[in-house]
Amino acid sequence: MTRFLLDRMLGQTTKWLRLLGVDAEYAPTDIDDDELMKISSEEGRILVTRDKELAQTENAYLAPKKDAVEVVKLLLEEFEIELNPMTRCTLCNSPVERVLKEDVLEDIPEGVREQQDEFWRCVSCEHIYWRGSHWDNILETLQELMPEDKLPKA
Ligand SMILES: [Zn+2]
Known part of the structure; x- marks a missing residue:
């Protein structure tokens, strides 16, 4: 399964990937290029960056200066990616699990x-998710990104 490590400036792209259930780590704030490449190779992650030099390295991908959703589309075309929307925390990249309403x-x-009535909780940071007022906008974008039969049921 393709996993990613996203460089600074690609925070929104990271969020959309996580919403799609893709394993996407975001580069820590104070990290240099060498460390970034080290993480990418040790964890077997494709390094997605806007840095042309860094993108020359092995297992790196040059993200064009387009908006986040466009970059996600390009990644979906380029790599083999399994989509499991609503399975991953957009804040910390850990899995989320369904929880009972009474428990939250x-x-x-x-x-x-x-x-x-439906809630999910991150197993790591414990952030709680529900399909709130932004859900329609999110779903609209997900529709752009993935086949109908893979979409989460409304
Ligand atoms: Zn989390």
Whole structure:
């Protein structure tokens, strides 16, 4: 399975990849090119960067200066990627798991409590997800990126 390491400036691309369930790490803030390449080779990740020199190295990909969704489209064309939307935390790249509403009641705002029944929690940072008011926008973009039969059910 293709895994990625995204260089600085590609934070939004990282988020979209994670939303699609793709294993995408984001470069730590204070890291130099050598360390970045080391992580990419040790963890077997394709390094996605806007740095032309860095992109010359093995297992690196030069991301054009396009918007995040366009870059994701290019990556989907270029690499073999399995899509599992809503399975990964957009904040920390760890898996999320379905949780029962009653188990997260304390941790969600009241308005959400009334309107939502399905919840997911990150196994690592414990961030809780639901399909809130932004979900329609997210789904619209996911529709652009992936085949209909792979889309999460509304
Ligand atoms: Zn997380």
